[in-house]
Amino acid sequence: MLNSANQNTAEQADTQFDLIIVGAGPAGLSAALTAADHGLRVVVIDEQHDVGGQIFRQAPSTFQSEPSSAFKSYPFGRKLLEQARQSTQIQWRFGSTAWGVFRRPDHPGVRVGINCGSHAAMIDGAALLIATGAYDLPVAFPGWTLPGVMSAGGVQTLMKSQFLRPGRRFVLAGSHPLLLLVADLLVESGAEVAEVAIARPKPSLAELLSSWRALPGHLDLFRQAASALRNLRRHRVPIRFATLLTRASGNGAVEQVVLSNATPEWEPIAGTERALQTDILVTGYGLLASTELARQAGCATVWRPGQGGWIVSHDERMRTSRPRVFVAGEPAGIGGAEMAAIEGRIAALQAVLDLRGGAPDQAIQASLRQEDNARRKASRFSEAVLRFFEPRLDALTKLATPQTTVCRCEEVTAGAVQSFLADNPHASDVNSVKLACRTGMGFCQGRYCQHTVAHMVAATRKMEVDAAGAFTARAPVKPVPVAALAGLLEQTP
Numbered sequence: 001m002l003n004s005a006n007q008n009t010a011e012q013a014d015t016q017f018d019l020i021i022v023g024a025g026p027a028g029l030s031a032a033l034t035a036a037d038h039g040l041r042v043v044v045i046d047e048q049h050d051v052g053g054q055i056f057r058q059a060p061s062t063f064q065s066e067p068s069s070a071f072k073s074y075p076f077g078r079k080l081l082e083q084a085r086q087s088t089q090i091q092w093r094f095g096s097t098a099w100g101v102f103r104r105p106d107h108p109g110v111r112v113g114i115n116c117g118s119h120a121a122m123i124d125g126a127a128l129l130i131a132t133g134a135y136d137l138p139v140a141f142p143g144w145t146l147p148g149v150m151s152a153g154g155v156q157t158l159m160k161s162q163f164l165r166p167g168r169r170f171v172l173a174g175s176h177p178l179l180l181l182v183a184d185l186l187v188e189s190g191a192e193v194a195e196v197a198i199a200r201p202k203p204s205l206a207e208l209l210s211s212w213r214a215l216p217g218h219l220d221l222f223r224q225a226a227s228a229l230r231n232l233r234r235h236r237v238p239i240r241f242a243t244l245l246t247r248a249s250g251n252g253a254v255e256q257v258v259l260s261n262a263t264p265e266w267e268p269i270a271g272t273e274r275a276l277q278t279d280i281l282v283t284g285y286g287l288l289a290s291t292e293l294a295r296q297a298g299c300a301t302v303w304r305p306g307q308g309g310w311i312v313s314h315d316e317r318m319r320t321s322r323p324r325v326f327v328a329g330e331p332a333g334i335g336g337a338e339m340a341a342i343e344g345r346i347a348a349l350q351a352v353l354d355l356r357g358g359a360p361d362q363a364i365q366a367s368l369r370q371e372d373n374a375r376r377k378a379s380r381f382s383e384a385v386l387r388f389f390e391p392r393l394d395a396l397t398k399l400a401t402p403q404t405t406v407c408r409c410e411e412v413t414a415g416a417v418q419s420f421l422a423d424n425p426h427a428s429d430v431n432s433v434k435l436a437c438r439t440g441m442g443f444c445q446g447r448y449c450q451h452t453v454a455h456m457v458a459a460t461r462k463m464e465v466d467a468a469g470a471f472t473a474r475a476p477v478k479p480v481p482v483a484a485l486a487g488l489l490e491q492t493p
Contacts, residue, residue: 287330
């Protein structure tokens with residue numbers, strides 16, 4: 001467990017820091033340790049109650065359990081978490097949400113609004129690192145809002161952190177390799193896995209051979225994937241490529257899913273549909289970068305569908321378009337835990353240099369060169385994975401029927417969006433749809449519907465997806481109780 005002396009709540013008085021880090025995953029932790037080692041006063045903000053992020057999520061300390069299975073794939077994670085928990089130089093704000101980034105006219109740094117329960121506070125820092133991770137890519141297909149339809153990350157979280165299996169019979173569908181690891185977890189727990197359906201075609205020998213450069217340094221990851229495949233075969237779990245989930249149905253909860261053979265472009269082939277009975281449908285199409293806080297802070301973004309959708313623009317030292325604001329990990333482009341940790345260290349080292357006025361430091365420059373070499377090696381693996389399993393977002397958007405809900409928060413259907421676009425031929429961006437249809441105005445602030453709406457606009461107007469834009473991010477980017485904001489106003493002199 002963490003040093004309790006360094007755990008603070010939102011209302012406590014320590015609010016002045018050199019570096020504010022949002023996110024306690026691999027990027028945030030490696031950055032915090034690096035910055036603290038170089039003498040910076042560091043605070044880490046995270047919504048969870050322990051270090052590790054999603055990838056290194058642990059069961060509660062009261063559980064008698066084995067450490068996270070992710071340590072087998074990323075052995076550095078165990079040491080990273082141990083160092084973070086033992087550090088006396090880092091302040092922690094666990095169970096806290098960072099909901100806004102602001103500037104003070106009398107200060108060159110940043111101010112971050114956080115909330116913990118019913119208490120809100122402002123934290124001032126000379127610099128900010130945004131390491132907010134990613135979340136499962138939602139796909140709006142008929143039946144996706146039924147109880148029992150879950151993301152691969154959600155099922156993995158239940159299994160890893162609470163040892164809860166949400167059903168008995170499972171169908172897994174999507175395109176991400178995480179599906180295989182989740183299916184392995186399920187069969188080991190005694191679940192029945194009816195099928196794992198992978199949308200992309202089966203990789204050819206030429207594809208496999210072209211990625212040999214990704215192997216060095218990543219054999220543990222390949223061994224884990226191979227072990228999962230062997231276990232699934234031993235349990236006679238069907239794994240079918242070029243198979244697309246088209247819809248789910250049930251009376252009050254998912255009971256049946258329909259799968260179809262698919263073309264290389266992920267188009268369902270007519271006449272190949274088949275139905276499977278299931279208690280739980282697990283979908284896993286990849287990840288979307290969590291960039292809402294960075295966008296609210298004014299950071300420039302770029303559309304990279306294979307790297308997580310809208311990702312934060314940055315230079316080789318992880319500096320964004322905003323002064324003294326850095327980014328690392330998945331918001332900078334999906335790359336995995338190893339890449340995130342490297343980027344976190346690079347961002348921290350550059351923050352140290354910047355806050356010292358850019359004075360030359362041979363030791364830091366040598367460390368940066370070392371991290372650059374590590375990043376080049378790690379990128380071979382991450383790029384191979386992204387190339388193999390990149391989702392066809394254009395094809396997935398076509399699965400929605402006019403009756404399919406695309407915005408769960410505001411209960412807006414695909415038909416409502418299409419009707420608005422048909423009636424307003426000059427509307428050609430997602431914010432126009434937001435104003436008229438309320439897509440993106442709910443609790444999630446568009447995290448679950450933005451990419452679907454953007455693809456609908458692009459398809460209707462025959463334009464590129466990036467031209468449709470992203471929803472404007474405004475504070476608070478995540479829900480904050482009104483009472484907490486009112487209390488914050490009372491604290492303001």
